[in-house]
Amino acid sequence: xxxxxxxxxxxxxxxxxxxxxxxxxxxxFYGLSWYQQHDGGAPTFLSYNALDGLEETGRFSSFLSRxxxxxxxxxxxxxxxxxxxxxxxxxxxxxxxxxxxxxxxFVKA
Amino acid sequence: ETGVTQxxxxxxxxxxxxxxxxxxxxxxxxxxxxYKQSAKKPLELMFVYSLEERVENNSVPxxxxxxxxNSSHLFLHLHTxxxxxxxxxxxxxxxxxxxxTQYFGPGTRLTVL
Numbered sequence: 500x501x502x503x504x505x506x507x508x509x510x511x512x513x514x515x516x517x518x519x520x521x522x523x524x525x526x527x528f529y530g531l532s533w534y535q536q537h538d539g540g541a542p543t544f545l546s547y548n549a550l551d552g553l554e555e556t557g558r559f560s561s562f563l564s565r566x567x568x569x570x571x572x573x574x575x576x577x578x579x580x581x582x583x584x585x586x587x588x589x590x591x592x593x594x595x596x597x598x599x600x601x602x603x604x605f606v607k608a
Numbered sequence: 609e610t611g612v613t614q615x616x617x618x619x620x621x622x623x624x625x626x627x628x629x630x631x632x633x634x635x636x637x638x639x640x641x642x643y644k645q646s647a648k649k650p651l652e653l654m655f656v657y658s659l660e661e662r663v664e665n666n667s668v669p670x671x672x673x674x675x676x677x678n679s680s681h682l683f684l685h686l687h688t689x690x691x692x693x694x695x696x697x698x699x700x701x702x703x704x705x706x707x708x709t710q711y712f713g714p715g716t717r718l719t720v721l
Binding site: 503507532534539540541542543544547586588593594595596597598599600601 | 649698
């Protein structure tokens with residue numbers, strides 16, 4: 500079967516750095532994405548890695564290692580507004596994207 | 609605002625009712641998707657339409673019936689649902705077949721009594 504594994508919950512303090520890991524097992528792989536979803540809101544796109552390495556976008560960075568079927572989302576200088584669920588997702592081709600179950604991030608003051 | 613709107617935002621229905629969910633995208637995208645999001649579970653892809661033709665149907669029960677009259681609108685018709693169908697139903701769109709970036713609507717929170 501196809502699966503993505505990510506921790507269910509992570510807690511960190513304001514101003515800290517947090518890393519959310521994602522391992523995947525899929526029949527096809529074109530790239531790894533990350534989405535953020537606040538309570539009651541729509542998932543919003545954060546980043547996409549098609550090649551190995553680190554992609555940086557402001558306070559957020561995303562990493563991919565295709566040989567390890569592994570990636571992570573790194574959030575720096577955490578803010579209270581970063582409290583949300585974060586989903587990793589693998590684009591397997593055509594119109595199909597497989598999503599993880601999401602990691603709930605709690606940011607404490 | 610992501611450019612994808614969904615109505616209604618909340619819906620409560622009985623198992624014998626018939627209702628429809630509506631999605632509209634204002635992004636000029638060619639593909640539209642229906643997902644089901646249940647608590648603590650991955651988003652489940654239900655249907656995909658590309659240029660108004662259904663291209664994916666992930667073994668969804670026939671009590672869910674999609675309709676895509678044009679590239680900007682997508683409907684999900686519901687009838688004789690079960691309580692386990694209660695979930696958040698998300699619509700998304702993307703520009704091209706080989707892109708991963710999907711733009712989601714805010715979802716319809718469905719409760720089946």
